[in-house]
Amino acid sequence: MVEIVKGSIENIPFSPFVEALIMLTTIELIREAGIRLPTPIGQTIGIVGGLIIGDAVVNAGLVSNIMVIIIALTAIMSFCIPSYEMGNTVRILSLPVMLGAATLGFVGIVFALLIIFIHLCTLQSIKTPYLSPLISFHFKELQDAIIRLPN
Numbered sequence: 593m594v595e596i597v598k599g600s601i602e603n604i605p606f607s608p609f610v611e612a613l614i615m616l617t618t619i620e621l622i623r624e625a626g627i628r629l630p631t632p633i634g635q636t637i638g639i640v641g642g643l644i645i646g647d648a649v650v651n652a653g654l655v656s657n658i659m660v661i662i663i664a665l666t667a668i669m670s671f672c673i674p675s676y677e678m679g680n681t682v683r684i685l686s687l688p689v690m691l692g693a694a695t696l697g698f699v700g701i702v703f704a705l706l707i708i709f710i711h712l713c714t715l716q717s718i719k720t721p722y723l724s725p726l727i728s729f730h731f732k733e734l735q736d737a738i739i740r741l742p743n
Contacts, residue, residue, distance in 0.1 A: 601656045609694035611655045615663040618645055620683075623667075642667075 604611065622641045626634035646664070649655040673679040685708060692700030715722035 601658065603653055604656050606654070607694070608659065609690065611659045612663065612690060614649070615655055615659060616686075618649070619663060619667050 601608075606614070619642070622638055622645070625641070626638040628634070629637055642664070646660045650657050650660055670679055670683065673682060688708070689701055689704040692704035694700070696703065712722055
């Protein structure tokens with residue numbers, strides 16, 4: 593198994609970070625094209641475009657086949673987010689986390705997530721903390737945040 597992965601990334605001229613950026617940009621372009629086209633054509637373009645472009649970049653030696661699998665799984669998992677706005681937020685916030693991972697590894701991921709969490713803690717909406725039931729610890733509000741009990 594290790595030899596397969598090692599052999600697939602051996603002749604790639606880019607770092608994994610650049611590979612991921614290339615593939616994420618491609619996925620976003622395909623997603624935007626699918627949104628702007630009529631529904632049946634848009635879905636077909638998304639599927640066929642992803643297959644053809646994925647095969648082409650692997651055959652051209654620009655991206656490893658492992659990276660195509662990882663990005664495809666990430667794209668499929670992004671459809672599990674129920675809110676469209678939250679999906680956009682997660683896609684935007686994945687870039688700083690990827691940058692942290694590329695520069696400092698796991699420590700960079702932790703730093704990036706910590707900075708995002710600190711930012712969320714400082715946000716307020718109508719003079720109420722954004723993470724209100726969790727951060728400003730009030731037990732009564734916290735119990736209603738998880739399970740709504742009768743009064």
